[in-house]
Amino acid sequence: MKKRNIWSGILFGIGVMGFIDELVFHQLLQWHHFYDWSTTEVGIFADGLFNAFAWFATIGGLFLLADLKRQQIFQRTRWWGAVILGAGVFQLFDGIVLHKILRVHQIRYVDNLIVYDLVWNIGSIILIIIGILLLRKATQHEVKEG
Template sequence: MVANHKEQTNKSRNILSGILFGIGFASFIDEAVFHQLLRWHHFYDKSTTEIGLISDGLFHAFSWFATIGGLFLFADLRRRKALEPLIWWGSILLGAGGFQLYDGTIQHKFMKLHQIRYVDNVFVYDLVWNVIAILMIIAGLALILSPKRRREAS
């Protein structure tokens, strides 16, 4: 019973670490590529460019807090020899895909903080963005629930 509780705790920590890192990494890529390099939008586009840049800075800080939090948990898992790589990598995909789906649906469509790109036919951009997010979520769940991983734990 104690071993089972320890395994569940380690699994939960692997998942939390991976999800935090995945959210942070996806946020960082989004902010660096789409906000800075391509300049398609800011995190908050309903005001001046200056406010948009401030919102990007706050978003960037959030991404680093999530990334560093995930990496601290990762280091602790390694130290305890409790790292489960398939669960961790699957959780990264789950976190990144979940963030991207949240961004593409909640922030882009419901809250209307910004669009992925300001073009006449944004539907194509939204479709690609959200399909990639769903594929990452599916791949992440497949790794987390992998029969191979279950056999290794036995």
């Protein structure tokens, strides 16, 4: 029961953060594509694959959520903690692995990139901490009731 609430939330959080990233940074601001080291067409195609990944994660998380509610085992605080944790983990993975290790793209192509990197990665760490705190709160509440 706990694991299913957590996995549902994590998948949904990853998907939502993927959509926010795609919508804000790829489409509205046009700071980068998912893969920037080729033609514009390849970059847009990579964005489409990234968008499909976000859809699959979001829909998967929602299917699990519907099943949790159907079985009446949905745990709101645990689920929201997992959503925020999933969003933060996705953002940190993007900021460290995709931006710095694999270098498939940067947040923005400017001279002083460190400011963008710090805001991005510190923001992700804050989300992870909030998610963990909510998950701990759900566990403490469960122990008090049990």
